[in-house]
Amino acid sequence: MIPGPGFLFGIHAVIGDICLVSMLDRRRILGRPVMYIVVDLFSDLIVGMSVSLDGPHWEGAMLALENAAHDKVAFCKEYGVDITEDDWPCQHLPKAILPSRDELFSNQAHNLTGTLGIEVSNMALDCSGWKETFRRSIPILEDGVIHWEPRSVNNLPESRQKGYQLDACLTLYDFHRLMIYCVIEHNQAHRLSDDYLDRDMIADSVKPYPRDLWKWGIRNRPGMLRVIPLDIARRNLLSEAEASAISEGIYFRNMLYSLDEVIQNQRFEQAHTRNKRSRSTPIVYDPRAVDQIYMVLQGVPPIKACRLLEKDQKEFKGCTWFDIEDLITLYTSERVTRAPVSQQRVKHPVTRLDVSEEAQRRIREVVENRAAERVQEREMNLWEFQE
Numbered sequence: 296m297i298p299g300p301g302f303l304f305g306i307h308a309v310i311g312d313i314c315l316v317s318m319l320d321r322r323r324i325l326g327r328p329v330m331y332i333v334v335d336l337f338s339d340l341i342v343g344m345s346v347s348l349d350g351p352h353w354e355g356a357m358l359a360l361e362n363a364a365h366d367k368v369a370f371c372k373e374y375g376v377d378i379t380e381d382d383w384p385c386q387h388l389p390k391a392i393l394p395s396r397d398e399l400f401s402n403q404a405h406n407l408t409g410t411l412g413i414e415v416s417n418m419a420l421d422c423s424g425w426k427e428t429f430r431r432s433i434p435i436l437e438d439g440v441i442h443w444e445p446r447s448v449n450n451l452p453e454s455r456q457k458g459y460q461l462d463a464c465l466t467l468y469d470f471h472r473l474m475i476y477c478v479i480e481h482n483q484a485h486r487l488s489d490d491y492l493d494r495d496m497i498a499d500s501v502k503p504y505p506r507d508l509w510k511w512g513i514r515n516r517p518g519m520l521r522v523i524p525l526d527i528a529r530r531n532l533l534s535e536a537e538a539s540a541i542s543e544g545i546y547f548r549n550m551l552y553s554l555d556e557v558i559q560n561q562r563f564e565q566a567h568t569r570n571k572r573s574r575s576t577p578i579v580y581d582p583r584a585v586d587q588i589y590m591v592l593q594g595v596p597p598i599k600a601c602r603l604l605e606k607d608q609k610e611f612k613g614c615t616w617f618d619i620e621d622l623i624t625l626y627t628s629e630r631v632t633r634a635p636v637s638q639q640r641v642k643h644p645v646t647r648l649d650v651s652e653e654a655q656r657r658i659r660e661v662v663e664n665r666a667a668e669r670v671q672e673r674e675m676n677l678w679e680f681q682e
Contacts, residue, residue, distance in 0.1 A: 297337045299516025300509055303416060304342060304363065304389040305334045306356050314463035315348065315470055318618050323625070324463055325617055328470055331359035335385075336393070337516075338508035339487055341478045342385040346471055347582065348617045356394065357532040358583065364388050364528040373584075374472050382479055384510065387520040388528065391416045410531045411523070467583070467615050482506045529589060530597040533579040538588065540576045545601045547578065547588055548616070549623060552601035554590075582616040 297303055309330050317323035329350040333343035343363030347355040362370065367383035391414035392407075407413040465473075487503040501511045513520070538547035545552040577591040579598060586608065589598035603611065611619070 299519050300335050300337050300340075300512040301387055301389045301520030303336045303391050303393055304360075305336050305393045306359060307332050307334070308350065308355065311470075313465065313470075315465055315467055316463045317621050318466040318468060318614050319611075319622055321464065321466070323621055325467070325621055328467070329355055330474065331355045333359045333363045333392075335389070335505075335509065337512055338505050339485070339491070340385060340482050340505040340509040342387070344474060344478055345583070346467060346474060348467065348615075349582075354534055354582070358581070360388070360392065361528055361532040361581075364523060364532075365525060371475055374468065374475060376472060376475050378479065383482065384506065384513075387522055388413060389521075390414065390519045407531075411528070412521075467617065468613055471583075482509075524596075526596045526598050529581075530579060530591065533581055533589070535577065535579055535591075537575045538578045538590075540574050544604075545576065545578070545588065545590065547580070548619065550585065550603060550607070550611075550619070552588055552603055554599070554601055580616070585611055585614045585616055585619055 309332070311328040311330060313327065315325050315328055317325055326348050329347045331345045331347070331350075332341055334340070335342050343359045343361075343365075345355055345358035345362055347358065349355065364386060366386045368378055368380055371378045371383070388411060393416045407415060482505045485505060487505065487508070489503060491503055491508060492501060495515065496508070496511060499511065499515075501507055536547070538545050538552075540546075543551055544554060578588050578601075579591060580588040585603065587600050587602045590601055591597065592599055602608075
């Protein structure tokens with residue numbers, strides 16, 4: 296029923312059993328990650344993925360689909376992982392997608408047909424094995440990323456599992472890196488059932504691994520995959536919003552972005568204090584990265600990248616919008632419950648202290664101090680016998 300790569304991509308969501316922390320302040324718990332996995336149902340190759348702290352919902356699925364169209368070498372480099380094109384050989388959109396949740400059958404989902412030419416399949420009730428595909432794929436991800444992670448719920452004593460949030464130490468950025476390694480391992484080393492091999496594959500001595508089936512299908516069953524410019528994919532798959540165009544740049548969610556080098560010398564705090572006329576402008580943005588947003592244009596290219604001011608990149612580079620929203624929530628609650636903080640506190644709002652390492656160091660010190668105290672106590676209470 297699935298003749299080749301790209302005929303049908305399946306999308307599935309799974310909630311991780313590990314808590315993530317803020318990149319700005321590792322003492323702040325952000326919640327459990329929601330992972331969306333996009334699988335090519337011909338080869339079992341994981342072609343795209345996303346990690347979010349919201350959902351499961353439409354946005355996370357579209358971020359995973361955007362990742363499927365992304366050059367994987369460039370994508371992995373954003374997270375400090377160097378790979379070759381052969382390690383993860385996919386940057387395509389499919390003929391159709393098969394959602395695993397009802398929220399994908401929305402008006403936005405059906406708009407994919409008109410914008411990107413992607414059909415939303417209604418095969419869910421009659422599908423020939425896509426649930427089995429996910430049962431093979433998702434356990435690999437969980438075993439590789441979550442269950443073996445020291446701070447995972449499954450690795451804590453039963454008495455401590457209810458308080459596992461206190462042991463969180465990974466940021467969303469860290470978790471993305473782990474997911475990348477796990478996906479690559481699945482694609483290259485997860486042996487499939489021999490039932491995946493048809494007569495033509497057996498004749499060509501194809502090995503039953505996702506990457507091998509994908510590459511064989513590209514050569515022998517072409518015509519269903521499409522490579523489109525990433526700007527077009529982002530314009531149609533990223534989240535839409537409205538920003539304010541002011542004299543200093545593009546103002547969005549308490550952050551200021553610039554379109555030219557002159558504006559980069561301004562500070563985004565100035566946008567709060569100056570009462571300037573502004574106009575609304577449509578944008579799209581990626582909730583996984585605060586570094587840049589994209590102004591929507593009429594024509595080619597369809598979007599224009601607006602980058603965070605250089606001075607603010609030093610503070611917020613690599614952060615997600617979940618980090619920023621958590622920081623804003625913290626400020627709001629502090630203003631309500633406490634007196635105004637000093638200007639120095641506002642300028643340097645968070646500490647980059649690794650709480651996990653500090654806690655471990657303190658535990659070691661306590662153990663060492665207790666041991667030393669016991670030795671000293673034995674020496675003090677030692678009975679001396681006189682001859």
